Amino acid sequence: MTANELNAFEDEINAFVGREVCPPTPAKDDVNTAMIRQWTEIIGDTNPAYTNEAWAAKSTRGKSIAPPAMMYVWGQEGFAVTTGRPADAQADLVSLFNKHGYTGVLGTNVKQEYFKEVSPNDNVVMEMVIDNISERKTTGRGPGYFFETLSTFTNQHGEKIGTQRFKVLKFIPQEQPAAAAAEDTLQVPTRIASPRGHDNKWWWDACDAGKVLIQRCKNCQTLRHPPRPMCGECQSMEWDSIESTLDGEVLSHTELHHPKIPGYQYPLVCAVIRLGEGTNIVSNVVGCDPSAVHIGMRVKGKVEQVDEKTMLPQFYPA
Amino acid sequence: MSDYKTLGCAEISVGDKLPSLDIDITTGLVVCGALATRDFEPVHHDKASAVATGLPDVFMNILTSQGLMTRFATDWSGPEAVVKSLDLRLGAPNVPGMVMTMTGAVTAVDSGTGVVEIEVLGENNIWGMHMQGSVQLALPKEA
Ligand SMILES: [Zn+2]
Numbered sequence: 001m002t003a004n005e006l007n008a009f010e011d012e013i014n015a016f017v018g019r020e021v022c023p024p025t026p027a028k029d030d031v032n033t034a035m036i037r038q039w040t041e042i043i044g045d046t047n048p049a050y051t052n053e054a055w056a057a058k059s060t061r062g063k064s065i066a067p068p069a070m071m072y073v074w075g076q077e078g079f080a081v082t083t084g085r086p087a088d089a090q091a092d093l094v095s096l097f098n099k100h101g102y103t104g105v106l107g108t109n110v111k112q113e114y115f116k117e118v119s120p121n122d123n124v125v126m127e128m129v130i131d132n133i134s135e136r137k138t139t140g141r142g143p144g145y146f147f148e149t150l151s152t153f154t155n156q157h158g159e160k161i162g163t164q165r166f167k168v169l170k171f172i173p174q175e176q177p178a179a180a181a182a183e184d185t186l187q188v189p190t191r192i193a194s195p196r197g198h199d200n201k202w203w204w205d206a207c208d209a210g211k212v213l214i215q216r217c218k219n220c221q222t223l224r225h226p227p228r229p230m231c232g233e234c235q236s237m238e239w240d241s242i243e244s245t246l247d248g249e250v251l252s253h254t255e256l257h258h259p260k261i262p263g264y265q266y267p268l269v270c271a272v273i274r275l276g277e278g279t280n281i282v283s284n285v286v287g288c289d290p291s292a293v294h295i296g297m298r299v300k301g302k303v304e305q306v307d308e309k310t311m312l313p314q315f316y317p318a
Numbered sequence: 319m320s321d322y323k324t325l326g327c328a329e330i331s332v333g334d335k336l337p338s339l340d341i342d343i344t345t346g347l348v349v350c351g352a353l354a355t356r357d358f359e360p361v362h363h364d365k366a367s368a369v370a371t372g373l374p375d376v377f378m379n380i381l382t383s384q385g386l387m388t389r390f391a392t393d394w395s396g397p398e399a400v401v402k403s404l405d406l407r408l409g410a411p412n413v414p415g416m417v418m419t420m421t422g423a424v425t426a427v428d429s430g431t432g433v434v435e436i437e438v439l440g441e442n443n444i445w446g447m448h449m450q451g452s453v454q455l456a457l458p459k460e461a
């Protein structure tokens with residue numbers, strides 16, 4: 001797309017800002033106890049304000065209310081959407097995006113504000129406009145635009161009961177690696193697999209067998225870790241290895257909080273550990289509260305199976 | 319006033335943690351949650367439609383996630399709490415077979431208005447963050 005074409009496209013999408021998606025429309029059904037009961041059973045919400053009339057009558061409110069998170073439910077179109085949605089400004093905007101290759105769609109944020117609670121026999125009236133469209137953004141999914149709809153909810157007396165802002169990313173999908181999603185069963189994630197190359201596969205293979213080895217120069221006996229082909233002291237490429245006793249001391253440590261990576265157990269303490277043999281290793285400290293880990297702490301390692309596929313040394317308080 | 323206790327704003331401090339809640343994501347919860355919120359988009363009840371979008375199975379609709387987030391907040395606060403806002407960022411889908419763990423902590427307390435804000439994280443055990451955001455509740459001044 002040339003710069004001129006991009007400008008023309010952006011003029012076209014920006015013309016949608018402020019357009020009405022639906023005029024104020026009363027819900028087909030008033031707020032009612034049957035729909036509230038079904039929702040509370042499925043969500044598992046035992047709040048008596050929703051379903052316990054006797055409690056609600058004596059509560060501060062004096063009556064039961066609908067769950068606030070049902071605000072958008074009352075105006076839903078219904079089963080007809082299984083065969084497509086009626087044309088409106090939002091649908092037109094979406095098809096304009098699709099026509100220009102922005103076929104990906106992802107709801108990214110939804111914010112509801114509540115000003116007034118509703119109770120059975122109230123009617124929820126909803127209107128919606130396209131409130132804003134972002135400039136073109138580069139996202140992890142691909143280049144795209146965020147558009148936000150603003151829904152406003154009133155009751156049968158015209159009192160404003162709440163708003164909803166819903167942000168959607170329309171993007172040009174990028175080539176995805178062969179989809180793991182096609183698998184029929186969910187795989188519980190394991191830790192990121194160790195990269196095993198020519199120079200370090202032997203070390204990981206020993207780890208799989210329950211041993212932590214330390215590389216030793218055959219020429220000058222200097223120990224080194226992580227594994228590499230040449231001795232830093234004498235440049236010899238001849239080496240063998242010794243097995244560590246895994247007695248160690250914490251040189252430095254940190255706790256990982258965010259982002260949590262699937263496959264790892266939290267709390268997660270990562271530490272640089274000076275082994276008794278003299279080399280350092282990066283590993284996890286487990287078996288104690290993260291706040292108990294400190295520099296100089298004596299630790300003892302064990303090679304353990306940490307998930308279905310992974311053997312790793314883990315260090316415990318000595 | 320009853321066997322249902324509601325926390326008073328004066329009892330709450332920033333940093334207070336909410337009891338965590340594990341939700342088993344079942345086909346029943348996904349499909350029935352979609353129907354209870356009148357969300358008949360096929361991807362929430364028809365596996366073939368969901369698979370066509372690149373996911374392994376039907377996935378939870380946003381309105382069910384919103385419901386679970388307010389439930390998590392009011393399970394903790396008690397029933398006299400008035401939900402003022404619900405702001406959530408959407409992450410990885412919830413698909414049957416997963417377990418979503420919800421955790422939360424108080425991030426703000428306004429003793430003048432009685433409004434407290436809690437940060438909530440819902441993470442599933444396979445893909446991580448499903449939703450993350452905040453809930454504002456207006457609490458009675460005293461319990
Ligand atoms: Zn050497």
